[in-house]
Amino acid sequence: MGKAEHPIFSFYNKNPDLYDEIYTKGGDIKEVYQKLFDIYGGHSIKEFADLNKKARASFFNQGITFQVYGEKESHEKIFPFDLFPRIIDANEWDIIERGSIQRSKALNLFLWDVYHEKKIIKQGIVPLDLISSSNNYLHQMMDLDPPGGIYNHISGTDVIKHTDGKFYVLEDNIRCPSGVSYVICNRTALKRALFGVFNHYQTHTVTNYAENLLDLLETVKPKGVDNPVCVVITPGMFNSAFYEHSYLAKTMGVELVEGKDLFVENDFVYMKTIRGPLKVDVIYRRVDDLFIDPLEFKPNSSLGVPGLFAAYKKGNVTLANAPGTGVADDKAVYTYMPQIIKYYLDEEPILSNVHTYHCSRPDELKYVLEHVHELVVKPVDEAGGYGISIGNRLTKNEIEKVKKQIKENPRKYVAQPIMSLSVHPTYIDESESFEQRHIDLRTFTVLGKDKEFVLKGGLTRVALEKGNLVVNSSQGGGSKDTWVLKK
Amino acid sequence: MLEHSFNLAACIKPMSLEYFITYKAENHYESMVNDAHWQFLIIPEHNINQEFITVDFKNSIDAYNEHSINGYGFKTIRVQPKSKFKHITFEASFKLIKNNVNPFDFEPNSDIAIDYQKVMELDFKVDFEPFLRQTHYTSIPTETKTLFSFDTHKSIFENLQALNQWVFEKIYYAPEVTDVYTTLDQIIKHRQGVCQDFTHLFCALARQNHIPARYISGYLHQGNGYFGDSQMHAWAEAYIPNLGWIGFDPTNNILANNSHIKVAHGKDYNDCSPLRGVVYASGSNETKHSVLVSHQQQQ
Numbered sequence: 050m051g052k053a054e055h056p057i058f059s060f061y062n063k064n065p066d067l068y069d070e071i072y073t074k075g076g077d078i079k080e081v082y083q084k085l086f087d088i089y090g091g092h093s094i095k096e097f098a099d100l101n102k103k104a105r106a107s108f109f110n111q112g113i114t115f116q117v118y119g120e121k122e123s124h125e126k127i128f129p130f131d132l133f134p135r136i137i138d139a140n141e142w143d144i145i146e147r148g149s150i151q152r153s154k155a156l157n158l159f160l161w162d163v164y165h166e167k168k169i170i171k172q173g174i175v176p177l178d179l180i181s182s183s184n185n186y187l188h189q190m191m192d193l194d195p196p197g198g199i200y201n202h203i204s205g206t207d208v209i210k211h212t213d214g215k216f217y218v219l220e221d222n223i224r225c226p227s228g229v230s231y232v233i234c235n236r237t238a239l240k241r242a243l244f245g246v247f248n249h250y251q252t253h254t255v256t257n258y259a260e261n262l263l264d265l266l267e268t269v270k271p272k273g274v275d276n277p278v279c280v281v282i283t284p285g286m287f288n289s290a291f292y293e294h295s296y297l298a299k300t301m302g303v304e305l306v307e308g309k310d311l312f313v314e315n316d317f318v319y320m321k322t323i324r325g326p327l328k329v330d331v332i333y334r335r336v337d338d339l340f341i342d343p344l345e346f347k348p349n350s351s352l353g354v355p356g357l358f359a360a361y362k363k364g365n366v367t368l369a370n371a372p373g374t375g376v377a378d379d380k381a382v383y384t385y386m387p388q389i390i391k392y393y394l395d396e397e398p399i400l401s402n403v404h405t406y407h408c409s410r411p412d413e414l415k416y417v418l419e420h421v422h423e424l425v426v427k428p429v430d431e432a433g434g435y436g437i438s439i440g441n442r443l444t445k446n447e448i449e450k451v452k453k454q455i456k457e458n459p460r461k462y463v464a465q466p467i468m469s470l471s472v473h474p475t476y477i478d479e480s481e482s483f484e485q486r487h488i489d490l491r492t493f494t495v496l497g498k499d500k501e502f503v504l505k506g507g508l509t510r511v512a513l514e515k516g517n518l519v520v521n522s523s524q525g526g527g528s529k530d531t532w533v534l535k536k
Numbered sequence: 537m538l539e540h541s542f543n544l545a546a547c548i549k550p551m552s553l554e555y556f557i558t559y560k561a562e563n564h565y566e567s568m569v570n571d572a573h574w575q576f577l578i579i580p581e582h583n584i585n586q587e588f589i590t591v592d593f594k595n596s597i598d599a600y601n602e603h604s605i606n607g608y609g610f611k612t613i614r615v616q617p618k619s620k621f622k623h624i625t626f627e628a629s630f631k632l633i634k635n636n637v638n639p640f641d642f643e644p645n646s647d648i649a650i651d652y653q654k655v656m657e658l659d660f661k662v663d664f665e666p667f668l669r670q671t672h673y674t675s676i677p678t679e680t681k682t683l684f685s686f687d688t689h690k691s692i693f694e695n696l697q698a699l700n701q702w703v704f705e706k707i708y709y710a711p712e713v714t715d716v717y718t719t720l721d722q723i724i725k726h727r728q729g730v731c732q733d734f735t736h737l738f739c740a741l742a743r744q745n746h747i748p749a750r751y752i753s754g755y756l757h758q759g760n761g762y763f764g765d766s767q768m769h770a771w772a773e774a775y776i777p778n779l780g781w782i783g784f785d786p787t788n789n790i791l792a793n794n795s796h797i798k799v800a801h802g803k804d805y806n807d808c809s810p811l812r813g814v815v816y817a818s819g820s821n822e823t824k825h826s827v828l829v830s831h832q833q834q835q
Contacts, residue, residue: 167662177658181665188666188803189607312616316604343814344575344614345607355573355814356614359604 056090057097060482061474067485068212068471070135081138081534084249089133094482101132101476104242108234112292128231129527131476132242135488135509136250139536145208145216145492146503148400151390152221153204153494153501156377158393160200163376164190174392175385185375187338189345193362195371197269197498202369203262203333204494208400210471217468218400219489221383223374225335228508229258229493230293233300235530236506251535253505258493259300261504265497266331269367277330277367279303280320282311284336284352294335308336313356318366331367338372381429384463403468408459417455417464421448424464426455441467473529475511487512490531505533552635553794554589557755558828559628559768561811566819568620574813578768579611580632580754581798589631596625608807610800634794634831642779648691654777655692655746664748664775666803667739673751673804674740677721686745692776696742696784697791703738704789716805732805734786735770739804748775750801752783753808757795757829767827768810771796797829 063072071082078086089097108130137145162169163180170177180186205226207219236255240247263279270277283294285307298305304320311320311329319326334341340350345358360366376382382389384405390398406413406424417424421440428436438451455462472485492507511527559578576593580586593601599617606612617624654660661668670676676683684702686695710728720740723733735751742749749772756769771785771792783792792798802808815821 170662171659173658177662177665181669187607188807191666313614314600314616315602344573344812348812348814351814355575355616356602356604358607359612359614362605362607362609 057092057094058086058090058474058483059094060480062484064472064485066212067469068210068214069485070210070471070473070488081136085134085136085246088246088249097132097476098481100242104132104238105130107238107241111234129511129513130235130238131511131527131529132239133474133476133483134239134530134532135473136532136534137490138534141216142505142533144399145490145507146505148208148216148218148398149204149206149492149494149503150501151394151396151399152206152218152386153201153223153496155386155390155393156204156221156223157198157200157496159382159389160371160374160377161198162393164200164373165192169389169392174388175382179379179381179385180376183376183379185338185373185379187373187376189358189362190371190373194364195269196271196364196367199269199369199496199498200371200374201377202266202269202371202496204496206400206492206494207489208492209468209489212469212471216400217403218386219403219468221378221386222491223370223378225337225370226491226493227290227293227335228491228510229504230296231528232493232504232506232508232531233258233296235528239530250532252532253535255504255506258504259297261502262297262333262495263301263303265495265500265502266333266367266369268497268500269369270330271364271367274330278320278327279331279333280306280311280329281333282306282308282336282354284340288335290335297333308351308353311354311357313354313360316356316360316363316365318354318357318360329366331369333369338375341368341372380427403465406464408455408462408464414455414459417462418452421451421455421464423467425467426451426462426464428461429463439467470512473509473511475513475527475529477513484515486515488529506531507533552633553831555630555632555634555755555757555797555829555831557628557630557632557797558826559626559630559810560824560826561626562824563624563815563821564823565622565815565817565821567817568622569617569815569817570620572615572617572624572813572815572817574615574626574811575606576613576615576626576628576811577606577610577753577800577808578628578810579613579799580630581610581800583798585635585637586797587633587635589633591628591630593628594626596623597621599624606800608800608802632797634797636794640791648688651692651777652688660777661746667748667750667775668743668746669803670740670743671804671806673719673736673806674743675720676740676744677724683724684741684745692747693779693782695745696747696774696776696782699738699741699745700784700786700791701789703734703741703786707734707737709734709787716809731770731785731787735772736804738772738784738786742772742774749773750781751804751808752792752796752798752801753805753810754799755797755827755829756785757797757831759795759831767825768799769796770805770808773801 071079073079169175201223205222208216209219210216232255266279267277280303281294281298295305311318318329320329336352339346341353342358343350343353344355361368386402387398406417408414408417424440426438470487470489473488474483475486477484488509488511490507490509493504495502509529509531513527579591593613595615597617599615602614604612604614684699708728711730713728714733720736723729739749739751752771752773754769771783773781773783775781785792800808
């Protein structure tokens with residue numbers, strides 16, 4: 050590639066109100082990005098666009114796709130990707146990694162407690178409502194001791210950087226968090242397209258995820274098993290994350306199965322193979338709680354294995370994640386995370402929560418009423434985004450209306466500051482140039498018995514629509530390779 | 537009817553009864569079934585009042601009967617035939633000894649207020665959370681929220697007895713009007729139902745008054761002319777502080793007694809359904825169940 054007439058960032062418009070990941074407030078390139086900027090800057094936008102196109106085509110050819118539901122015919126799409134990576138330096142990463150482990154451990158202890166003694170509720174630290182109103186609280190899990198004491202073997206923590214430059218956690222995903230296969234595929238694609246750039250940075254590998262996952266899953270094997278047989282269970286090829294299920298099974302070197310490939314006999318789980326039944330000890334399940342066993346949960350589920358829960362309850366098989374983790378994966382539980390961390394670990398949270406004001410508390414109510422214009426106000430008991438008002442988008446009249454609603458029933462509302470996600474230069478097809486786009490980061494933490502692992506990378510998701518703060522892949526989001534630098 | 541239950545209690549002699557229970561299920565399918573899984577929750581519970589002698593379970597195609605447990609730890613039998621079939625029958629027979637208990641043999645707390653205080657304590661609410669929550673079958677429509685309120689001058693036990701009678705009088709026993717999909721709002725509206733519906737209404741209203749209540753599935757010996765049919769029976773247990781779980785049968789307006797043989801308990805019918813099955817078959821099918829309970833007095 051020769052010297053370019055139009056360097057890559059020549060049309061990059063910086064909005065000074067946003068936190069840009071590669072530029073300082075003064076408009077200089079941040080040190081950690083300087084080398085990368087120089088290398089990319091040596092090329093024209095046209096050259097970049099061509100390479101980008103090729104990289105995307107390779108995704109499609111490898112079948113790294115996801116399904117989009119809801120349209121007339123569901124069709125496969127690739128997760129949009131660009132060749133300009135996001136870099137997280139060692140110090141920043143240290144905070145994220147320690148913070149992710151801390152949250153995962155605290156949530157694991159919380160789950161143990163709510164399925165055993167329920168001390169945190171009896172001591173009034175979190176309200177009883179949190180479990181009694183939750184449909185994800187499975188009474189079948191009561192007093193059951195999962196192997197190794199682990200519930201959330203795999204956690205996905207969604208982290209953002211706010212305009213103040215600090216990291217905040219938006220969500221803890223501890224049911225079946227997905228996305229890790231994109232992390233690895235993004236790395237592979239970038240290596241293939243621009244091998245040379247890796248020579249200038251000491252970047253942690255991400256391809257060790259599968260071996261670590263398998264190692265840690267083996268630490269939670271059932272009692273009396275020497276060499277556990279692990280499998281990945283998928284709802285099937287029509288599931289939106291099927292690629293990931295098959296990828297993980299393949300890279301861990303274990304079988305990918307559907308419910309119909311397994312059966313239960315005498316409370317042990319077996320896999321049907323051409324050489325006869327093979328006992329299965331650990332199941333990494335990507336099938337939701339209520340679908341894993343039609344004899345125990347949803348009777349019309351054809352995705353599960355009849356009798357699986359009985360085998361689990363008897364301790365003959367490990368399920369990762371454990372059933373019933375959903376109770377801690379909840380908007381309401383999130384707001385209590387600082388207290389949960391303090392209670393079980395006696396530590397201050399390393400990663401901040403987005404501050405939540407409970408209108409049920411008089412002093413917080415006063416603050417909320419005075420600051421409706423700069424807060425997101427949410428009803429505590431409604432799901433799916435109903436009844437949410439975003440302060441800076443309201444007219445004067447609407448603000449008064451919200452205030453009135455809150456005053457009528459303060460218990461029903463919580464409020465949070467409006468968070469602004471940091472932005473990162475992202476290649477946009479339509480304008481054929483780099484533009485600022487909002488990003489977040491999902492980290493992947495694996496807990497085993499007395500061991501833990503955080504993938505040094507994570508999935509940076511990009512909101513491709515200008516100004517959009519929603520970064521989900523099904524909502525038209527893209528992703529980026531994410532480099533974590535060595536110290 | 538309330539009088540009746542007192543009289544009944546008085547005339548039971550301290551003796552134990554030997555029961556014989558037969559449970560039959562018959563399934564016919566229009567076309568060959570390739571794959572099927574059943575789980576039976578029909579074995580009487582072993583507790584201080586119920587002792588087992590024998591459990592026998594057979595199916596007509598000689599498929600393997602696997603003894604296991606369900607998610608709540610109750611005994612189940614799972615059947616997963618490996619060969620194809622169009623008809624299958626299951627037959628279970630149990631022999632058990634039921635020790636004679638007088639349901640009124642307890643000392644109610646003399647200070648009523650203490651019990652009402654107890655049920656409002658956080659620890660109590662946490663411990664009994666599963667049996668205080670509203671479930672699919674025990675949700676009362678908001679407009680009828682004040683159907684039955686406790687009179688706190690009377691003991692919790694007396695209130696539950698009054699509730700038992702209230703439910704008994706509110707609903708007319710009518711088989712085949714409701715089914716397993718019927719919810720409480722329809723039952724309250726039509727005032728007809730079977731034991732399952734009586735029990736759900738009782739549980740819902742007890743819970744609304746802060747008393748933990750659980751759904752019981754089991755067998756009823758009908759020799760005394762009780763309501764029920766040749767199916768499994770349902771009644772409720774309510775938790776009274778210092779007394780424990782006490783059984784109420786709102787279908788018959790009595791306390792659970794010697795004629796009630798418990799199999800399992802749960803939040804509602806969903807946790808206790810006697811038969812769960814996953815059958816991959818095309819075409820129509822027909823299922824028949826029958827239950828027979830007989831007894832013989834022991835010395």
